[in-house]
Amino acid sequence: MRNLMRFLVKYHFLILFLLIETFSLFLLFRANPYQKVRFYNYSHSLSGRISIRIENIKDYLSLRNENRKLAEENARLYNRLGSSFTKVIGDSIYMGDSLHPRKYIYLTAKVVNNSINKQYNYLTLDKGRLSGIRPEMAVIGSEGIVGIVKSVSDKYASVLSAVNRDFTVSAKIRKNGYFGPLKWNGNNPEYATLVDIPHHVKIESGDTIVTSGFGGVFPEGYRIGIISDFRLKGGNYYEIKVKLSTDFRKLNYVQVIRNFARTEIDSLEKASYR
Amino acid sequence: MIKDLLKYLFQFVILILAQLLVFNNIELSGYINPYVYVLFILLLPFQIPKVVLLGSAFLIGLVIDLFMGTPGVHSSASVLMAFARPRVLALFSPREGYQPGTLPRISEFGLEWFVKYTVMLVLLHHFTLFYLEVLTLHHFFATFFRALLSSILTSGILIISQYFVFRK
Numbered sequence: 260m261r262n263l264m265r266f267l268v269k270y271h272f273l274i275l276f277l278l279i280e281t282f283s284l285f286l287l288f289r290a291n292p293y294q295k296v297r298f299y300n301y302s303h304s305l306s307g308r309i310s311i312r313i314e315n316i317k318d319y320l321s322l323r324n325e326n327r328k329l330a331e332e333n334a335r336l337y338n339r340l341g342s343s344f345t346k347v348i349g350d351s352i353y354m355g356d357s358l359h360p361r362k363y364i365y366l367t368a369k370v371v372n373n374s375i376n377k378q379y380n381y382l383t384l385d386k387g388r389l390s391g392i393r394p395e396m397a398v399i400g401s402e403g404i405v406g407i408v409k410s411v412s413d414k415y416a417s418v419l420s421a422v423n424r425d426f427t428v429s430a431k432i433r434k435n436g437y438f439g440p441l442k443w444n445g446n447n448p449e450y451a452t453l454v455d456i457p458h459h460v461k462i463e464s465g466d467t468i469v470t471s472g473f474g475g476v477f478p479e480g481y482r483i484g485i486i487s488d489f490r491l492k493g494g495n496y497y498e499i500k501v502k503l504s505t506d507f508r509k510l511n512y513v514q515v516i517r518n519f520a521r522t523e524i525d526s527l528e529k530a531s532y533r
Numbered sequence: 534m535i536k537d538l539l540k541y542l543f544q545f546v547i548l549i550l551a552q553l554l555v556f557n558n559i560e561l562s563g564y565i566n567p568y569v570y571v572l573f574i575l576l577l578p579f580q581i582p583k584v585v586l587l588g589s590a591f592l593i594g595l596v597i598d599l600f601m602g603t604p605g606v607h608s609s610a611s612v613l614m615a616f617a618r619p620r621v622l623a624l625f626s627p628r629e630g631y632q633p634g635t636l637p638r639i640s641e642f643g644l645e646w647f648v649k650y651t652v653m654l655v656l657l658h659h660f661t662l663f664y665l666e667v668l669t670l671h672h673f674f675a676t677f678f679r680a681l682l683s684s685i686l687t688s689g690i691l692i693i694s695q696y697f698v699f700r701k
Binding site for chain 1 (some may be wrong): 613
């Protein structure tokens, strides 16, 4: 007993260090997903509240930029309005009906917390469950894709950023439709990598990469970026460096997309893959 | 005693705020990031009980983790750094040792001593941090350079900051 006490007194620093470090590493490797989610939720509600104040200041400073982006987006939307097309058949108008069910709905949200300097980057949005945001919804900005909603609390949503090592999206080359997974490589928040494009496909720098719509999260045809560089990997497939069109350093307002067909596609696929 | 406690509490809060509000928003070429909150662990007095040293390092790491949403990453790195601190101090100890009442400052032990002490501990902290963050040896050299460049940046900021904060 006495020896034990002497041992404890002598090595109390080492023992204490091992205890605390084990606990920290336990936090890091997390015993189960539930604790992980609890940590993220707590972390986001805490940082969400503070970040919103800082964001207010940043917002004010970036008004000019935001105005320009909104104006550009307005122009693009005006171009899609019925009134900017010549009517071929004078008396037909579009109505939402059961033949043309609504497939997507867009919700605007503000980014209150964002990082790009980590390997696993997340964004926090100022809207959550009460605004109808659910996990697995797509998030886009006015310039391109942003990420996928990972978890939601009542008032905030945590988004897996496209510049996160865990992020994958099915992307395709717009001009010929060849598709493959697009991932961020963890280095530069301006570039991502598209793989699995066969070597016979003709590509060149400057080609536009868009979402393929597979997986049911992102609608088809959303801009991801442009090809900046490519090389053959292993002789059969291209490894394509894609310059992301979204500037993750300047995100302010984003759109969250809800896909109404998602559950149906999911359950169908689950049933047929079995 | 109470005065000292308040002083370190103040440093704790200021460094966390500086880290979250200022230094997390600076990133050079996308992935070099200074983590200046480690200054708190560097500036603690020599005679601090080891239990308090480990505890406060864990606490500041945990708070940073909570705000950055990275469970365990910063706290593990900070605790390891606090554990190494007495050994690093012994390694660079002046001939007569650290007298009671002195503090780890440039004004007391000179620039060379402070640079060695800071760089050594910051390197340890940053390398632990960056490798724990990626949790893979896949991009070993990419992570290596991120950690190295960030360490240089952090050490530089910390050393220069000493001249502004503890002016004579």
